[in-house]
Amino acid sequence: MNTDPTNTTFEPGAPSAGGGIPLCVPEIRGNEWRYIKECLDTNWVSSVGEYVTRFERQVADYVGARHAVAATNGTAALHIALLVAGVQPDDEVLLPALTFIAPANAVRYVGAWPVFVDVEPEYWQMDARAVADFLKNECRRQGDALVNRRTGRRVSAILPVHILGHPVDMDPLLELAREYHLAVIEDATESLGARYHGRRVGALGDVACFSFNGNKIITTGGGGMLVTDREGWARRAKYLTTQAKDDPVEYIHHEVGYNYRLTNIQAAMGVAQMENLDAYIAAKREIAARYTAAFADLPGIHPMREAPWAFSIHWLYTVRVDADAFGMDRRALHKHLAEASIQSRPLWQPLHLSPAFADQEHRPCPVAERLNREALSLPSSVGLTPAEAERVIAAVRAAHTR
Numbered sequence: 001m002n003t004d005p006t007n008t009t010f011e012p013g014a015p016s017a018g019g020g021i022p023l024c025v026p027e028i029r030g031n032e033w034r035y036i037k038e039c040l041d042t043n044w045v046s047s048v049g050e051y052v053t054r055f056e057r058q059v060a061d062y063v064g065a066r067h068a069v070a071a072t073n074g075t076a077a078l079h080i081a082l083l084v085a086g087v088q089p090d091d092e093v094l095l096p097a098l099t100f101i102a103p104a105n106a107v108r109y110v111g112a113w114p115v116f117v118d119v120e121p122e123y124w125q126m127d128a129r130a131v132a133d134f135l136k137n138e139c140r141r142q143g144d145a146l147v148n149r150r151t152g153r154r155v156s157a158i159l160p161v162h163i164l165g166h167p168v169d170m171d172p173l174l175e176l177a178r179e180y181h182l183a184v185i186e187d188a189t190e191s192l193g194a195r196y197h198g199r200r201v202g203a204l205g206d207v208a209c210f211s212f213n214g215n216k217i218i219t220t221g222g223g224g225m226l227v228t229d230r231e232g233w234a235r236r237a238k239y240l241t242t243q244a245k246d247d248p249v250e251y252i253h254h255e256v257g258y259n260y261r262l263t264n265i266q267a268a269m270g271v272a273q274m275e276n277l278d279a280y281i282a283a284k285r286e287i288a289a290r291y292t293a294a295f296a297d298l299p300g301i302h303p304m305r306e307a308p309w310a311f312s313i314h315w316l317y318t319v320r321v322d323a324d325a326f327g328m329d330r331r332a333l334h335k336h337l338a339e340a341s342i343q344s345r346p347l348w349q350p351l352h353l354s355p356a357f358a359d360q361e362h363r364p365c366p367v368a369e370r371l372n373r374e375a376l377s378l379p380s381s382v383g384l385t386p387a388e389a390e391r392v393i394a395a396v397r398a399a400h401t402r
């Protein structure tokens, strides 16, 4: 297993490569060296090249979307997705409270405002009932627009986040989006390969984003991708990610663009990683099955469940720790595992409680708050060996006995 200590999943105080079990590190076992060497040998190292085009095609085909546009990272892809979806400054965008902060930041990049809603307790994803409640009871129609009664701002999009490798229950959200004329931007950064009723995430909404950060199921070191069926949106996304160049000879620009390009070297790595994606997903699912079987009789450990309509990639295997039944809360378990050189990680601070988003519009989010108190992600690297998984299981069991 590659245990690169510079990987962003390592936190201060996390176990280092020597003997520790990291949370989630890259797996490099395919054609990465060969393809990257080819870039170096041919001098195609920068922000255009055959591998960029190939990587875009590969991801679009895999997901089942017509178009893909590579980007510097998932956050940049989200920024551009919001722009092509027509989200305007001072609009509001609905987001789950329980997610990594990047999609909320991207909403602010376009000058819009997030409205946080709760997640549902079964699979921990954005709760369509909370979205419906907000749209029906807190908003009013004003001409073609939907307006938040309290703030007077236009509500223009829903941004579901498929967290931890599991899809959001999308049908009710898509129905609400149709009813209220809202764009749907999928944040699929944690869930490449996950399926909802057999369809891959990323091809469910109007536009979707993936991340190839070092901790994701596949990595390009850093990288992202936007996918969409809409040709005009894809063309505009390419335009905006490449400095909005209207005349590449005379350097004429009609608007402000961004340098959000992925390099050919990174794309070469992405192409190699994509070749192994299905094997990586199978490995993650095997790890999840092993943990779940081992914890079945352990009081107070409740693994995140997979919905009957879902195919989860189990990006980060996560359990809820019921302190009374287990005999230790998730903070103590986190510490106990760290003492055994096993890295684990709590879920994100719910965004309605984040100082970065203080005073933001939000609905009550008791489920997100509870999951933040109780949930802990366990080592989930593709290359986690059965012996390492058994070490994690034994350490969790030992914590219960103690």
Ligand SMILES: Cc1ncc(COP(=O)(O)O)c(C=O)c1O
Pocket: 073, 074, 075, 076, 099, 100, 102, 103, 161, 187, 189, 190, 210, 211, 212, 213, 223, 224
């Ligand atoms: C839910 C979510 N959205 C967006 C991102 C941003 O992706 P990136 O780190 O590639 O910018 C991440 C992960 O990093 C994420 O977990």
